[in-house]
Amino acid sequence: MHRALTAADFQSLADLRHQIRRFLHFSEQASRRAGLEPRQHQVMLAIKGLPANARPRIGEIAQRLQIQHHSAVELVNRLAGGGYVRRRRGGQDRREVLLALTPKGEKVLRELSLYHRAELQSAGPALVRALRDAMRGMASSRTQQTTFTKNRRTA
Amino acid sequence: MHRALTAADFQSLADLRHQIRRFLHFSEQASRRAGLEPRQHQVMLAIKGLPANARPRIGEIAQRLQIQHHSAVELVNRLAGGGYVRRRRGGQDRREVLLALTPKGEKVLRELSLYHRAELQSAGPALVRALRDAMRGMASSRTQQTTFTKNRRTA
DNA sequence: TAACTAACATCGTATCACGACATATATCAA
DNA sequence: TTGATATATGTCGTGATACGATGTTAGTTA
Numbered sequence: 182m183h184r185a186l187t188a189a190d191f192q193s194l195a196d197l198r199h200q201i202r203r204f205l206h207f208s209e210q211a212s213r214r215a216g217l218e219p220r221q222h223q224v225m226l227a228i229k230g231l232p233a234n235a236r237p238r239i240g241e242i243a244q245r246l247q248i249q250h251h252s253a254v255e256l257v258n259r260l261a262g263g264g265y266v267r268r269r270r271g272g273q274d275r276r277e278v279l280l281a282l283t284p285k286g287e288k289v290l291r292e293l294s295l296y297h298r299a300e301l302q303s304a305g306p307a308l309v310r311a312l313r314d315a316m317r318g319m320a321s322s323r324t325q326q327t328t329f330t331k332n333r334r335t336a
Numbered sequence: 337m338h339r340a341l342t343a344a345d346f347q348s349l350a351d352l353r354h355q356i357r358r359f360l361h362f363s364e365q366a367s368r369r370a371g372l373e374p375r376q377h378q379v380m381l382a383i384k385g386l387p388a389n390a391r392p393r394i395g396e397i398a399q400r401l402q403i404q405h406h407s408a409v410e411l412v413n414r415l416a417g418g419g420y421v422r423r424r425r426g427g428q429d430r431r432e433v434l435l436a437l438t439p440k441g442e443k444v445l446r447e448l449s450l451y452h453r454a455e456l457q458s459a460g461p462a463l464v465r466a467l468r469d470a471m472r473g474m475a476s477s478r479t480q481q482t483t484f485t486k487n488r489r490t491a
Numbered sequence: 492t493a494a495c496t497a498a499c500a501t502c503g504t505a506t507c508a509c510g511a512c513a514t515a516t517a518t519c520a521a
Numbered sequence: 522t523t524g525a526t527a528t529a530t531g532t533c534g535t536g537a538t539a540c541g542a543t544g545t546t547a548g549t550t551a
Contacts, residue, residue: 186449194449195385197456198378199400201356206402209539218506223353230350239530245354247361252508254531259506276516276529294341294349298470301352305471309464315453316460364508373537394499407539409500414537431498431547496549506539513532520525 197315200308207300215289217265220246224256225265225290228280237280238271265289352470355463362455370444372420375401379411380420380445383435392435393426420444 205219212222227245228237235241243253257280260266265286271277282290360374367377382400383392390396398408412435415421420441426432437445 186446186453190453191381191385191445191449192387193385194452195381195400198381199402201360202400202402205356220507226346226350226353230346230348232347240528245350245357247354247357248507249509250530251510251532255507258531271529274517274529278530290346291341294346297349298341298345301467301471305467309467309471312456312460312464312467316456316464375538395497403538404540405498406500406541410538413500426498429498429548433499492551494549494551496547498547499545501544502542504540506537508537509535511533513530515528515530517528518526521523 193311193314197311200304200311204300204304204308207304208297211293211296211300215293217263217289217293218259220256221260221263221265222290222293224253224260225282225286226294228266228282229287229290236271236277238277239280242280260286348466348469352466355459355466359455359459359463362459363452366448366451366455370448372418372444372448373414375411376415376418376420377445377448379408379415380437380441381449383421383437384442384445391426391432393432394435397435415441 208222209219212219215222217225223246224242227242231237231241231245239253239257240250242257243250246253257266257268257278261268264283266280267283268278268280271279363377364374367374370377372380378401379397382397386392386396386400394408394412395405397412398405401408412421412423412433416423419438421435422438423433423435426434
């Protein structure tokens with residue numbers, strides 16, 4: 182039905198992106214302080230948090246991160262170089278490369294994940310609100326007290 | 337508190353990132369098909385969807401996108417080069433550079449925004465679910481019915 | 492006026508993503 | 522079994538983007 186877009190529609194879309202960027206920026210900074218590049222952190226989380234029925238292959242990780250397989254290869258190269266992840270060949274299918282975190286990788290990921298969970302508990306509600314606003318295609322829920330979620334730069 | 341992390345905790349964090357990446361990947365592809373780089377689209381949306389009380393300055397856009405101001409400068413350079421955005425000097429404060437979309441920029445952004453709104457309406461619920469799961473630090477959404485016992489307004 | 496701050500710009504470098512192409516292994520068809 | 526084809530991973534070169542360090546111009550304050 183393609184209703185036309187109002188100023189409020191653009192605002193709710195932009196606010197959603199702002200909230201997403203705030204979360205991602207938090208994550209990027211946390212990763213870097215932990216000595217990892219942001220994408221490398223994402224690869225580790227994808228390996229550790231894979232659905233139980235999936236094997237931790239290069240291609241599977243690429244799909245979870247929505248990147249091309251060769252981008253995943255490069256990320257894994259750096260992670261393996263840093264001692265965070267190790268490769269082994271698949272047993273059934275020798276084309277496959279199966280990935281696992283090293284103890285060093287497990288430790289860093291655990292700390293980052295705790296930190297992220299805490300951030301989500303505090304920043305999550307604003308994200309859900311922005312998402313709902315953008316989904317209904319109008320900024321109706323910001324007529325409530327949440328208008329002052331307007332945020333300044335974090336230190 | 338810092339409850340230890342279970343396998344389900346890692347899964348819910350990873351699922352959230354997967355959902356976010358799915359949305360962002362959709363957006364990246366849409367931008368590129370429209371002839372824009374993803375970040376350049378974000379700059380245009382930030383300009384158009386700025387809160388009413390804010391001026392569309394370089395620094396303001398940088399803050400909304402959570403990037404350094406000089407990264408915003410480079411993005412605006414490319415957008416201006418492509419004829420999507422124009423700069424003008426601030427009237428009060430001549431250090432400021434105020435940004436505005438050109439008609440060409442307005443047109444592309446409008447089309448992309450309609451497309452994004454439609455995507456959000458279909459993909460949004462999964463995102464909200466993943467977000468809620470990760471916020472409570474457990475993957476409980478498989479039990480959707482019970483999850484909604486403590487709900488707020490559902491759209 | 493001088494010192495200081497703020498807003499924007501430039502430069503060099505690193506990460507990351509992609510397309511195009513390459514290699515190894517598996518599978519299928521006859 | 523062989524040859525064709527598909528699948529999984531890897532390599533190479535390029536471009537967009539982000540950052541830190543530094544520079545320039547305009548406003549502010551002592």
